[in-house]
Amino acid sequence: MTWDEVDWASLERLRALFLRSEPVREPYWRNLSDLASYDFTYAQRIAWKWGAALSELQRLGWSPPPGPLLDWGCGSGVASRCVVDAFGPEAFPEVRLHDRSALAMQFASRRARDRFPGLRAEPDPLGQGPCTTLVISHVLNELHRDDLPRLLESVRSAHCVLWLEPGTHACSRGLITLREQLRSEFHLVAPCPHRQACGLQVADRESDWCHFFAKAPTEAFTDGEWVQFGRRAGIDLRSLPYSWLVLDRRPVAEWSPDRARVVGLPQSFKPYTRLDACHSGGPDGAAAVDRLEIAKRADPGLHRRLRESPPPPEIPRPR
Numbered sequence: 001m002t003w004d005e006v007d008w009a010s011l012e013r014l015r016a017l018f019l020r021s022e023p024v025r026e027p028y029w030r031n032l033s034d035l036a037s038y039d040f041t042y043a044q045r046i047a048w049k050w051g052a053a054l055s056e057l058q059r060l061g062w063s064p065p066p067g068p069l070l071d072w073g074c075g076s077g078v079a080s081r082c083v084v085d086a087f088g089p090e091a092f093p094e095v096r097l098h099d100r101s102a103l104a105m106q107f108a109s110r111r112a113r114d115r116f117p118g119l120r121a122e123p124d125p126l127g128q129g130p131c132t133t134l135v136i137s138h139v140l141n142e143l144h145r146d147d148l149p150r151l152l153e154s155v156r157s158a159h160c161v162l163w164l165e166p167g168t169h170a171c172s173r174g175l176i177t178l179r180e181q182l183r184s185e186f187h188l189v190a191p192c193p194h195r196q197a198c199g200l201q202v203a204d205r206e207s208d209w210c211h212f213f214a215k216a217p218t219e220a221f222t223d224g225e226w227v228q229f230g231r232r233a234g235i236d237l238r239s240l241p242y243s244w245l246v247l248d249r250r251p252v253a254e255w256s257p258d259r260a261r262v263v264g265l266p267q268s269f270k271p272y273t274r275l276d277a278c279h280s281g282g283p284d285g286a287a288a289v290d291r292l293e294i295a296k297r298a299d300p301g302l303h304r305r306l307r308e309s310p311p312p313p314e315i316p317r318p319r
């Protein structure tokens with residue numbers, strides 16, 4: 001597809017749906033052109049977020065066990081394509097695409113086969129077959145309460161789960177609730193540096209949420225077509241917040257309590273940087289998310305790195 005082929009009327013309609021205050025419950029893909037235009041624009045923004053999450057997994061030295069991949073709520077299939085791209089098609093003997101929309105499953109299967117010739121990629125209308133890797137992306141705020149048990153069934157039958165959602169308060173809190181339900185059954189690969197109760201699940205932290213920022217590629221600000229898309233869609237392409245959760249049945253190396261995961265965006269002031277740091281060394285052996293102020297004079301190098309975009313994923317925990 002090229003920018004000249006984008007169906008702007010279709011993107012306008014999707015934008016109105018995505019911006020609605022209440023969740024979108026009805027199927028909204030009307031034709032393949034809707035999916036192609038979404039895949040070329042909105043989905044690309046989602047791919048940038050997946051890029052950040054997947055490079056963090058690679059930094060952690062994690063990869064999925066070989067076996068079939070299921071993309072649940074696949075839409076145009078951007079998330080599974082990012083995952084296959086990151087770990088290589090040889091890791092996935094089969095990719096199954098599940099969505100409540102038959103058009104979406106058809107589009108996503110075809111796109112996956114085009115992108116990875118030789119890959120077995122098929123629609124999966126029930127989304128219930130055995131899978132090794134389960135991929136979920138930008139689905140939570142569309143799910144009807146009655147659909148959640150079906151999704152959780154897929155989660156529980158998978159060996160590992162890669163789940164990425166918008167970095168909003170509601171989506172992050174939704175993921176935290178699910179994390180609490182699943183943490184005794186799975187090991188937590190990311191973003192949590194521990195398997196204990198989430199440190200944001202405490203009184204006084206209800207207004208906070210666990211989110212991260214991906215860096216948009218330069219073309220998002222320099223390419224006139226992207227700039228025009230950002231304007232028309234009413235989205236700031238420089239801001240790519242996401243929340244995520246990666247679960248694995250295999251044990252994973254837990255972080256030392258001396259290391260902390262940087263959550264959200266550090267706020268830089270001249271003499272210090274304020275940030276949220278998640279770690280397993282809280283009071284009484286619990287995990288905690290501490291609000292820290294790191295003075296520039298205490299560690300000028302760290303102060304400088306925390307001003308970068310994206311900030312370092314982890315820091316030594318100050319005592």
Ligand SMILES: C[S@@+](CC[C@H](N)C(=O)[O-])C[C@H]1O[C@@H](n2cnc3c(N)ncnc32)[C@H](O)[C@@H]1O
Pocket residue numbers: 027028043046072073074075076077078079098099100101104136137138139142143144147
């Ligand atoms: C915002 S789109 C995201 C698509 C894709 N995962 C992505 O990241 O670009 C949400 C998708 O979830 C699908 N969906 C919503 N509720 C669903 C359900 N109960 N069962 C299966 N798919 C569902 C929608 O049809 C849509 O394709």
